Structure formats: structure tokens, C-alpha cells
Amino acid sequence: MIRKQARQRRDYLYRKALILKEAETTEKRAQLRSALASGKPIDPEIAKNKALRKDYQYDESRPDRTVDEEMDLDDEYSQLSGISEPRLLVTTSRDPSSRLSAFSKEIRLLFPTSVRLNRGNLILPDIVQSSKSNGLTDIVLLHEHRGVPTAMTISHLPHGPTLSMSLHNVVLRADIPGSIRGSVSEAFPRLIFEGFKSRLGQRIVKILKHLFPPLDPPTTKAKVGSRVVTFVNNEDSIEVRHHVFVRTSYDSVELAEVGPRMTMRPFEIRGGTLENKDGDVEWHLTQYTRTGRKKEYLLRRRCRERSWGKYITISAQKIGSLRGRNAATTNRTCAGQATSMDVRRRESWQRHSWDYTKWKMKNDVELKISKPERRSFLAAYNGKMVECRKQRHPKLQEKTSQGRQKSIKMLLNNMYYIRLVAISVAGR
Secondary structure (H helix, E strand, C coil): HHHHHHHHHHHHHHHHHHHHHHHHHHHHHHHHHHEEEHHHCCCCCCCCHHHHHHCCCCCCCCCCCCCCHHHHCCCCCCCCCCCCCCCCEEEEEECCCCHHHHHHHHHHHHCCEEECCCCCCCCCCHHHHHHHHHHCEEEEEEECCCCEEEEEEEEEECCCCEEEEEEEEEEEHCCCCCCCCCCCCCEEEEEECCCCHHHHHHHHHHHHCCCCCCCCCCCCCCCEEEEEEEEEEECCCEEEEEEEEECCCCCCEEEECCCCCEEEEEEEEEEECCCCCCEEEEECCCCCCCCHHHHCCCCCCCHHHEECEEEEEEHHHHHHHCCCCHHCCCCCCCCCHHHCCCHHHHHHHHCCCCHHHHHCCCCCCCCCCCCCCCEEEEEEECCCCEEEEECCCCHHHHHHHCCCCCHHHHHHHHCEEEEEEECHHHCC
């Protein structure tokens, strides 16, 4: 059995390599055809390819397909997509806590054609081998840290791919206010995907949607009910919601949340199954680069405005009201951490006000800060949530190195300006 599966895996990889090579050749033929029709110059590498020009006359009747279309003809989900129902195995890491066990039960209810397995002392190779022998199509493995679900791994059988995601803000059914109690409907749900525009986003959509059965499979009677599962991409964080709906009138419905509620963030897509650690990495999150957390991989940037190097002064009265300060002592316009100074430093700062008005923006912007004591926080800017950071102005640091008085040095070291990181433009 193991040798048979290894042989099938080699045959699959070889077939994928041939398809990719043929797709690249087809794309070159399409470029050659368009160049001959329009008379535009073409890449010398394609123009000097004698074999391509020789075979061109025999390929005019064949429609040209792109690399993505060729790969979709023989991908991991093409054979049984929309024909048969997927069979999922939901399991956890070893020695799960009670909260992780409850979360795995709710994940089992989320996927209508899944089964749950108590892990026990089973190792991953045995789980994968037994799943292949019993005709299962996917494995969903849940992980935790100190009783909190932290990761989910989805592996497609028999050849992959394996999608790894971190879990955040996991809320169980019992913790959702106003959620539906009692038994959960296991009817086939309708799926909603929003914000997955890039090629990677479409790849993740394909992996997620094949965990659910088709609404009208030709082999079995449809079990379509009033369930809907929503996946919304919000800055590379996938928000998952599970609702049931009731039609209240001719053109309106009411939603009731069932749960669970969670946020998934993908960090790796790898070929092969769970036990295969040597699979080819299709994509992984580069979290060790400085701009890795600012990139949006699942959604192409549209209508995004980046504003770097802008320093915004904050109204101290707003900050003081949030932190319980006396408004009489915080009615001056000051920088981000001016509320932490005492009255003596405020008076000194008022005397040397040229130190901050010189680099202040022309139009002061007031931000309602949620937690101003943190270095990075969210704030409301023109009705939108923006990410801000507290950062010393470089010119203020220059002032401290010019031999000023000690009190002014301490004052400038405690002064911060708020740096605007990003603004979400309407129409996103």
C-alpha cells in the first residue's frame, strides 16, 4: 500500500510537470500568433525557436489556454469537484484540553459531511494512512496553546495540498451573545467568499470550498437548508461566521448567528499531506521581513493610500478624557504622551513651545485614541480606523544633542509625535 501511494504521488508530480511545460509552450504559441497577426515585434527567444515555428502550422485549430487554465484541468480537486461529497476527518493534537475538544465538536458541526476522531496516541502517518484506506478526502487538524485554539491545518488526500493557518479570536457557541442554542442544522450550507481577488486568494478559496459538499450533487438527493457560512478577507485575516437565515417577507431575511466565530490567517501552503515534511512549499508568509506584515497577499491593493512621514499632533483634552485626567490641566494641544507629564513639565513645555510648533502640521488633527499608552494603537481618523505609532521626531532628537539644559532634554525625550501609518480609502 505504501509503495502504491508513493508511485501514485510520483506519477501525479510528473503529470503536473508535463502539463506546466505544455502550458508554457502554448503561451509562447499564443504570443507568436498575436505578433504575426498584428506585426508587432516579439521576444527574440520566441522568434528564434525553430521547433516552435515549425509546429505552429499544426496548432492553429487548438485553442490557446493560459498556464492557470492548464493547471486547473488536472489539479487536486478536478476529478471529484461537484460530483461527490467530501469526507472530512476532524481531529486534534495529543492530550487536548476540554476547550479544544469542544471546539473540535463545533468544527465537526460546521462541516456537514465530516467525522470527528479522538486522537489518543495515534501518530500522523498512521492517521493519514488509515484515512486514505477508508476513502477520506481531507484531514482537519486543530492545535492549541494553554487551552486556547491557535492553529488549524487542512490537508487534502491523497496528494495534498496542505494549508496551515493560525487561529485568532476564537469564540465558541456558548460564548456568543444571542446565539442559537440547541441542536445545529447539518444541512448543506451556502458559501460566501468576499475579498479573495489575487491568485493566492483564489487558491485558498478552492481549498476551503471543497471542504463543503455541493448544493446539488448529481449522485445524491440535495439537502439544501437555510445555513450560510461566510469567509471575508480583511487585510489577509479571514473572518469566519456561521449563520442560519429565516425569510421574513418577500424580499427580506433575518440572520441568526450559530457559531463558532473565529479569525484565520494563512501562513503556509505546501504540497503533500500532513506527514510529508519534504513537500514543495507553494507559498509561505515572510514574517521576518520588515514589510511582511504590511503586505496584503489575498487581496490586490486597490484604493489604498499610504502616508509616510506625517506627524500629527493630538489634542490633550481628548486623551485626558479617555484616561480620566482633569480637563483643566490637559486643555493644551500637545504630543502623544504629554498626559504622562506633571504640571511642572507642562509649564516648562509651554514656555518652550517653539520646540513642537516648528514641526507641527498646518491643520491639527484630533484623534480619539483607544489606548494611548501603547506604542501602536488604532485611532479614529475622519470616521475610519487607522493604525498609528508613537515615534520621536528626528529633529527633536537633534535638539537634545546640542547641549541644551537638562530639564529641556528630559522634556524633549518625553515628547512624542503620532505617525500616521495607513488610511483606508472609501471604495475598498
